[in-house]
Amino acid sequence: MAKIALTNLEKRFGSFVAVESLSLDIADGEFLALLGPSGCGKTTILRMISGLTDATGGRIHFGARDVTDLPPYARNIGLVFQGYALFPHMTVAQNVAFGLEMRALDRGEIGRRVQSALETVQLTGLAGRLPRQLSGGQQQRVALARAIVIRPDALLLDEPLSALDAKLRQELRQEIRRLQRSLGITTICVTHDQEEALSLASRLVVMHQGRIEQIGTPSDLYESPASRFVAEFIGKSNFLDGHVGAPDEFVTKSGFLFRFQRRSAAVGSRAPTSVGFRPEKIEMGRGRNAALANHVEGKVDAITYLGATTEYEVRLPSLERLTVHAADSSADPIAIGDNVTLSWSSEATFVV
Numbered sequence: 001m002a003k004i005a006l007t008n009l010e011k012r013f014g015s016f017v018a019v020e021s022l023s024l025d026i027a028d029g030e031f032l033a034l035l036g037p038s039g040c041g042k043t044t045i046l047r048m049i050s051g052l053t054d055a056t057g058g059r060i061h062f063g064a065r066d067v068t069d070l071p072p073y074a075r076n077i078g079l080v081f082q083g084y085a086l087f088p089h090m091t092v093a094q095n096v097a098f099g100l101e102m103r104a105l106d107r108g109e110i111g112r113r114v115q116s117a118l119e120t121v122q123l124t125g126l127a128g129r130l131p132r133q134l135s136g137g138q139q140q141r142v143a144l145a146r147a148i149v150i151r152p153d154a155l156l157l158d159e160p161l162s163a164l165d166a167k168l169r170q171e172l173r174q175e176i177r178r179l180q181r182s183l184g185i186t187t188i189c190v191t192h193d194q195e196e197a198l199s200l201a202s203r204l205v206v207m208h209q210g211r212i213e214q215i216g217t218p219s220d221l222y223e224s225p226a227s228r229f230v231a232e233f234i235g236k237s238n239f240l241d242g243h244v245g246a247p248d249e250f251v252t253k254s255g256f257l258f259r260f261q262r263r264s265a266a267v268g269s270r271a272p273t274s275v276g277f278r279p280e281k282i283e284m285g286r287g288r289n290a291a292l293a294n295h296v297e298g299k300v301d302a303i304t305y306l307g308a309t310t311e312y313e314v315r316l317p318s319l320e321r322l323t324v325h326a327a328d329s330s331a332d333p334i335a336i337g338d339n340v341t342l343s344w345s346s347e348a349t350f351v352v
């Protein structure tokens with residue numbers, strides 16, 4: 001197990017910069033999630049850490065060891081890549097044993113380790129099957145077993161669950177978390193799935209065009225996003241444009257005045273910025289909740305039932321639209337065309 005340190009890591013493909021001067025420390029045993037839109041460099045970062053792609057600049061350390069110039073097999077990393085297929089003609093046990101045979105361990109030791117890895121991912125009964133005789137989730141678990149059997153210093157997961165259906169993904173997510181905790185392996189997981197990132201990782205890194213946009217705990221990123229990009233990437237958010245007036249007041253272009261408590265470091269006074277607040281932090285009712293700092297009145301334009309919550313589109317007199325997520329109140333249901341008042345706290349209001 002090891003701490004991973006990336007220092008000014010860079011990858012250029014010709015003149016195109018896929019990863020730009022990236023510096024990041026991942027603590028020993030930490031579970032870090034890498035998030036960002038397609039093409040922002042996530043896979044490239046994992047490939048550089050694993051040694052499958054050479055960095056064009058910067059250093060990679062595992063603990064005190066500089067591994068930047070080492071080949072993949074000398075780095076001792078477990079990989080589960082999306083579409084990193086199992087060998088189709090080998091049984092489950094043979095697939096899992098493969099990495100150990102490459103390391104020329106003796107038969108008895110290989111047998112014991114394979115058995116134990118299959119127990120860890122709960123596949124003991126299926127050791128003799130071929131990959132095509134397994135479900136998608138079982139195949140992913142074989143891939144996980146194959147990654148952990150070598151007792152890696154780090155585990156790199158590139159969208160390991162994206163091919164699975166929602167229910168299975170949730171189950172395997174819990175399994176990966178349990179496995180990662182019990183083995184204490186430093187893990188970096190790339191995912192498109194926010195829910196996956198928020199539930200698995202102790203810290204999230206949001207990437208944008210080869211650079212880090214923000215690093216923090218799930219609640220840091222959700223409650224205090226550093227930019228509109230992050231706020232829109234993690235969860236849903238309402239935004240209104242305007243500028244900061246008094247130190248804790250935001251004036252929108254349409255003339256509303258909102259109190260806020262969170263502002264990203266980059267926001268200067270009077271520069272054009274946006275005020276944001278999350279749809280589920282808004283209280284909607286016939287009258288205002290005087291205990292909360294911010295209020296607007298509007299008319300309900302659309303209602304979408306989402307299961308646990310209901311989404312309301314509310315049009316303001318300024319014609320701006322806000323999204324509200326609220327539990328459906330059966331006592332006094334709100335209908336399209338109703339006039340409502342929205343209230344939310346300054347604490348739930350951020351400026352980016």
Ligand SMILES: Nc1ncnc2c1ncn2[C@@H]1O[C@H](COP(=O)(O)OP(=O)(O)OP(=O)(O)O)[C@@H](O)[C@H]1O
Nearest residue numbers: 013016017018036037038039040041042043044045
């Ligand atoms: N071998 C290559 N040659 C040239 N450009 C490449 C190469 N590999 C990746 N790129 C480019 O580098 C950028 C980052 O690619 P990367 O695969 O890391 O993205 P990603 O964040 O993993 O995206 P996705 O979410 O779609 O998997 C992309 O613009 C991609 O086109």
Ligand SMILES: [Mg+2]
Nearest residue numbers: 042043044158
């Ligand atoms: Mg990728």
